[in-house]
Every structure is written in C-alpha cells, then in structure tokens.
Amino acid sequence: MNTLVAVAIAPFGIGDELSKEVAEIVSVIQKSGLPNRTTSMFTEIEGEWDEVMKVIKEATFVLAERGIRTEVVFKADIRPGYTNTLNGKLERLERALGERS
Secondary structure (H helix, E strand, O other): OEEEEEEEEEEOOOOOOOHHHHHHHHHHHHHOOOOEEEOOOOEEEEEEHHHHHHHHHHHHHHHHOOOOOEEEEEEEEEOOOOOOHHHHHHHHHHHHHHHHO
16 A cells, blocks of 8 residues: 655764764665655655555664664555655645645
8 A cells, every 4th residue: 555654763872963874864765766755854755555664664773783772753644546645745735825826
C-alpha cells in the first residue's frame, strides 16, 4: 500500500552541530531510489509501506550501529488508491490557495 512518511532521524549526545550525521542519514534515504524530499526538519519518503520502513530502519541504524543514540520521529499518511502524494498534496494545496486569491 502506498505510504507517505515524514521522518526525522537525529543523533543525541554528540554535540550541537549535527549536519554531518544528518547528511549520512539523508544519503541513505536518497540512495534508496524512493521518492523523497528533505526540508529543515523532516525528510518525506514515498513508497510501499515495507519499502519505506526498510529505508527508515537502514537510515536509523547508520548511526545506531556506531553506538550513537538515535531518535526517530515519523508520521505516516496511508491513502489507498493514491500515488505521487509527495507532490500531489502540495499541488492540491497550491490550487486551493490560488482559488482564495
């Protein structure tokens, strides 16, 4: 079933600047081949439930396997019959905002 997930995977207890560790996490997600988009707080990933969960696990364990405490926060949108929700949701929002102008 197609799933859109917003996920934040972050290391804890290793300092104030985390961009290098976060880059390692995002790199795993980008290499997965699943549609994804990273913003300042979350990375969105779209695909079949099992594929998305596999990528989240791999991205989490890139740090955890090195003994780094890692927190994962995610929200999932499972909408049967829909695909391309990564872009489609934003396109529908933009249309609705345009109608209000």
